[in-house]
Amino acid sequence: MESIYGENIFILNNENGLRSFQIRIHIEAPEELTISTKLNTNTNNSDDFSYSFQVKYIPPIILTCLLPKSYPTHLPPYFTISVQWLDSVRISSLCSMLDSIWNEQHGQEVIYSWAEWLHSSAISYLGFDKEIILGPYGRKDRGDPRAISGCVSADVDIPSLKSYNEEQRLESFLTNLQECCICFSEFAGSEFIRLPCQHFFCEKCMKTYSDVLIQEGSVNKLLCPITKCGGMIPPGLIKRWLGDEEFERWESLTLQKTLESMTDVVYCPRCETPCIEEEDQHAQCTKCFFNFCTLCREKRHVGIMCLTPEMKLRILQERQGSGQMGDKQRRREQEMIQELLSVKEILRDAKQCPSCKMAISKTEGCNKMVCQNCGKYFCYLCNKAIDGYDHFRSGTCELFPQQEVMNWEERMNPRQLVAQIQAELYAELGHTCPQCGQNNVKIGNNNHIFCWACQGHYCYLCRKIVRRGSQHFGPKGCKQHTVG
Structure with a gap:
């Protein structure tokens, strides 16, 4: 039996020459299990609140057996069933099922049959194929004395089940092979960095990713690399893959960026110490005690304009032309x-961000600007802080300046004209765009087609839209270059 159940069987002390042991039986369940229960919010049952959550792992069934001397010829094993998340009545029904199995196999070894049935059929037998219902709690009927219930209350059982599920998920993650979402290499889970958002990456990629951002000074972008996630990375995790010197630089840059993004923080003009600005546009340095005007950065001048x-x-x-000035001054x-x-x-040629006063220049594009220092949005025309595109719908500011539109049309029209002429001359060589239906011609041997009408990209071979050429074309996808 030890060779079958391995670390899931525990041999107990023999009593009067009788063998006894415990088997932890892990339940075979679907990929995800829903567990639900009713939380009493009032003495009136109609006001009960139903709560449910998803788990992948649930605590095992503990089968404890004592083998009598006449087993298996005459007597079955003496047993108990202990389950942390089942009430005694339901466990009693499992005990009755084990009795039935013994009656069918009287005189034969039955331990393995019991364990296999509990492993594969207990959930469906209890009617929990789709959902496990905890409780009811507070029931006085103890049921079969061999049924041992670990249920206490919903307040205790729910955190316990969630904690067990997380422990087992982590153990499974660490022991199995995982694929890095950046380099697509496979390593053991123990060699990965797992972020609080549950995305994970190999240590090498995370170090490279962090080094690049820290060297650029873009520490505020050191978030989860998954574009649509952007979850925060705790400092303790960052320290895990950075050296002491790099981590100190990260801390210093993070503090600097944080202070720069705070609208009420200014720097002392004498010693560059961060200071808090008062409501009347003055501040006092906590290091050199210089009291200064935050507008002109000179000595405070009450009642006098800057x-x-x-x-x-x-x-x-x-x-500068004065001869009385010393060299240092x-x-x-x-x-x-x-x-x-x-x-x-x-x-x-620049505008100051209305939030942090950082100077920002615009070379082209729309008037909706985002400050790379504090991340706030503002309008480049009126220099007001905005949120989304509503400002351009209702106000007098234009999203795209007319000159920008004209410049874009000048660049795009010749390209569209050439593509349109090619499509008309070589219609038999073209295929319609799956996005807009416009006919486009294959140029040379390149199967990566650019639609002149909708500016989309698609594959000449499979007629599917191409989001990223490196992912669509390659050893496992379509060939990018073919004749004909």
């Missing part, structure tokens, strides 16, 4: 002049 950047630049430039003011000139040049 100098504009142009005025400040003119004053600094005039002071002169260098400091030269740096300030260069900074003001740089800001002036940047703001000539």
Whole structure:
């Protein structure tokens, strides 16, 4: 029996020369099981709240047996059945079924038949093929004395079942081969990084992914690599695949990005320490105690208007000719002049994000902008913070400037015209686009067809829409280049 059940059988102490043991019987169930129960919210049963959840693994049935000396010729094994999630009445029905199996196989070895029946048929016998119903709780009828129920209450049983399911999922994940979603290589689950969102990737890919983002300074993009997920990665997991030096850089950059995205944080102009801005646009540095205006970054001036950047630049430039200024002060003011000139040049072709004041330039495209520093959206025309495209539907701002539309048409029209002429001249060589029905011609031996009408892509061989050429064409897909 030990060779059959392995680590799932436990030999107990022999009593009076009688053999006894326990078998943990894991239940054969569908891919996912629904477990439901009623939670009493009131003494009135009509107000019970039904709660259900999905699991893949449920705690095993424990079959404990004591073999009498006359087994199997005359007597069956003495046994108990213990189940954590079943009430005593249902366990009693399992006990009765084991008795029936013995009656059918009287005089034969029956332990294996019992274990196999509990493994493969117990769920369907109880009518739980689609859903396991916990409870009822508080029933006084104890049923068969051989039936041992571990049910306590829904408040105890539900967390216990969920915890067991997660433990078994993790064990299965670690011991089986898994495929990395980035490099598509297979490794044991223990060599993978599993994120809280349940997506997982091999350590090598996660390290490369993190190194690239940290080197670029884009630590706010260090999220789950699955595009549609974007789940957060806890610092403890990040530290697992980064070295101490890299992790310190990640912490430093994350703090810097977080402070830069906070609208009420400013930096002391003397020592660059982050400070909290007060409501009247002033702040006091907690390190050097400099009290300054957050608008012009000069010493606080209550009741006096700030100098504009142009005025400040003119004053600094005039002071450069003074012979009474020391070399250190002169260098400091030269740096300030260069900074003001740089800001002036940047703001000539850029807009400041209304949330974090980061300067952003637009070369082409629509007027819906996203700040790469704080992630907020704003309109490039009116410089107001927005949410989605509603601003362009109801306001006076245009999503696409007319000049941008004209430029796009100038680029696209010649291409469309050439494709249209080819489609008309070589109609017998073409196939209709599965997306819009427009006829398109195969150019050369390339089976990757670009539709001039809807700007879509499709395969000349199978007529299917191509989302990504690298995935559709290849050893397991269609050939990208064929004659004819």
